[in-house]
Amino acid sequence: MRELSQRTSQFTDSVIRRMTRVANKYGAVNLSQGFPDFDPPEAITDRLAEVAGEGPHQYALTWGAKNFRDALAAKQEHFSGMKIDAESEIVVTCGSTEAMMAAMMSVVNPGDKVIIFSPFYENYGADTILSGAEPVYVPLVPPEFKFDANVLEDAFKTGAKALILCNPSNPCGKVFTEEELKIISELAIKYDTYVITDEVYEHIIYEPNKHTYISTLPGMRERTIICNSLSKTYSITGWRLGYVIANPQIADRVKKVHDFLTVGAAAPLMEAAVTGLKFGDDYYKELQNHYTHMKNLFCDGLKTLGLTFSEPQGAYYVLMDVSEFGVKDDVKFCEWMTQHVGVAAVPGSSFFREDIHSLVRFHFAKKDNTLNAALDNLSSLRKKCADAQNVIWR
Template sequence: MKELSKKMPLFTESVIRHMTRISDECGAINLSQGFPDFPPPKPLLDRLAQVAYEGPHQYAVTWGAQNLREAIAENRTGRLGIPIDPNKNIVVTCGSTEAMMASVMAVVNPGEKVIVFSPFYENYGADAILSGADPIYVPLYQPDFHFNPDELEAAFKQNPKAIIICNPSNPCGKVFTRKELEFIADLVRKYDTYVITDEVYEYILYKPNVYTYISTLPGMFERTIACNSLSKTYSITGWRLGYVIASPEIIDCVKKVHDFLTVGAASPLQEAAVVGLRFPQKYYDDLQELYTRKRDLFCDGLTRLGLQHTKPQGAYYVLMDISEFGWDDDNDFCETMTRKVGVAAVPGSSFFREPVNNLIRFHFAKSEPMLNEVLNRLENLKKIMQK
């Protein structure tokens, strides 16, 4: 038989989903795949119950139900301070995963280059490969995960079509400062490049860090394709509702790709989600306080146990250093820890282009009792996992 696609050997299956399967097999606490273990806000569930009987149950408009796009436009106009047209600037997608894929495919031609910061969410490399693009990886340096300006400009000198930015960053929790984003924006304009930005964790931010939308910087709205999702903000990762915000010219291209990728997102869920997008500011303030408590509980617990770790500026991930345990393979470490300790994490090597195998990623989007149970299980980590 003829060989299969030459793209397939260039990337693996999702390491995150692989660790979730192992966690499920072992009955471990899953801190690998980043989804909350607490329910969505009651108003969304109440509206979903109504929609179950009232509809809609057939296709919505391909690029998103009108009332959902209007709610997104209202929300984004308030956040960005830029008027967003629900009919010209928005495509609703099947989660931010599709939003990113459709955006890359709409902007990048086969053989063109895309800049990706390392560490990076595993989908970004796959998005580039599936689009026929060549990733240019630019490292972020610990402990604060800053980039080297000279290295970044050297990447831009390779004539990339776009740069992908995850802000706040999965997996390292970095929040890009306004100064950093202004530097990136200067390079984007200088080298005539697009920005594809993943903003799904925009509301999960820890003081004193401040969020800057790169699309609001001078001359950047027309160059920015902003991908977002309702998943993390409203604890509805299984609803698979995302969206793209961009200029009309770019949105027209994203619409075409989206139409042939998925046709459209689930219409009953779109209808129910409208409620969430119109929550008052207090909801987002409370969300920030909720995740701040979870971060502090988990990070303080790791510190108490003598486990070296990062403290994120945003999102809900922690990277823990396993150097002291003497393992050469972080994949083996994570699989063994899941089975013997009952806590699942993601091997850090799946997020880095560089040969990094001394980090593992936990998420802490769990109830406080569950996080305390995780810390109880990790008390014996050194005894069980030391080589």
């Protein structure tokens, strides 16, 4: 047999999804893979029940059903202030994962460079490699996860074709300030670089932090490619409804790439999700309150246990420092913790380009009883680590 693809030879399975399998194996509380254990809004699921009977059940337009795109454009205009043409500037995709891949393949050529902030969601590096491009990593330095503007400019000077911006950030929960976004935008304009945004956590923000759309800054509307999804905002991660918003020239290219990747998103799910896109401001305020409650419950619990962590400004993740336990292999530590402590986390090294093995990521998009069970299990962490002998993570 001839050799398989060299481009994908270095790929591993997703560490995040692997940890879900480990959690299931040991019956642990799963705070690894980032999906809620509570239901979507009833108005959306009630509408889905109606759609199951009445349809549509056949292909929608490749780039998304018109009523879905119209509702999406209106919703995004409301929150960003940008006028969006639903016909020429929106492409509906199968989740934001496809949105990012289609965006990358639409603007990047093999051999191009792509700037990625580290830590980063694991797909970004893979998307870059699948596009034949070369990632250039710029560190967000813990515990505040700020970047050095000079280091960032050095990355732009490599001739980078695009920059990926996850805001709010997975995994560190950073919300980029308007001042930081201005630095990024000015460099993007100076070096003629596209900015591909991942804004799936746009409505999960903790006061006093504010989400600023970089596409609204001077000179950025034409060079920003917005990638997003409904997964986190409406607790429908399994529906896989994402989208790209970009200027007509870019969106037209994304349409063609998307057509050959997946053809189109699920027509019944788009029809049902229109209901959510039409929710009023009260829904998003309640969403913020709900996530603030979960963050406070979990973070206050970690503080009570005396564990060291970075409190997020947005999204629903916490990076906890496990260096006090002598961890040298965070992958093995997370597997051990899942089995012996009963809580599953994601090893931080899967998010960092730097040689960092002292952080693990928890997510807290869970019911109160789930979070309390996790905290109860974590209360034994320090003692079990102290008692552990001959563990391979030290």
